[in-house]
Amino acid sequence: MAEASDRPAGADSAGAPGATAAELGDVRDVLPDDLDRGFVGEYKFPDNSRRRISGALLFAAGVWAATAALAADTEAVLLNRGVVAGGVMFALAGLYQFAAGRRFGVNENEALVAAVADVGFTAGHASAQLGWRGWLSRPTWRVLVYSAEDPPERRGLVLVDALNGAVLEKWVEDNPETWIETAPAPDGG
Secondary structure (H helix, E strand, O other): OOOHHHOOOOOEOOEOOOOOHHHHOOOOOOOOOOOOOOOOOOOOOOOHHHHHHHHHHHHHHHHHHHHHHHHOOOOOOOOOHHHHHHHHHHHHHHHHHHHHOOOOOOOHHHHHHHHHHHHOOOEEEEEEEEEEEOOOOEEEEEEEEEEOOOOOOEEEEEEEEOOOOOEEEEEEEEOOOOOOOOOOOOOOO
């Protein structure tokens, strides 16, 4: 046990003022390497099929818990009907995760190509985001596309199915945003 005289002046139970997180033993929230886009190079978006791993683990834990509770003595305190119900719920959640964990058929670059082909104008800036639709969490790329003019005159939002590449929905409109021209004027000024 540290005496009061052993602590730096002004220190409290959280540590010395100005101490780094490592010195205090704090744990910081950090993106996993496979999700961090801070590096240069080709990026591969993590596949949706990783959900099957957690689905299999949930299912196995649920079946084990329900089976253990059903096999226990009827007078058991820790293995009772509540554990059976919890095990069944875990198993059902595992089945859902497993069913929803389908492998991508289309990556973000292919979704961008499908969206640009469908909007009806030459694309300039574009970006893709992954979302899920429906009860079975069908993976869907949400692609935002701006026309190639400077500033862009048109924009569109296109939903592309990540399993088969089909365009599900699209919205195209004149760009209502006020932009400044970023390219130099033709006279060089």
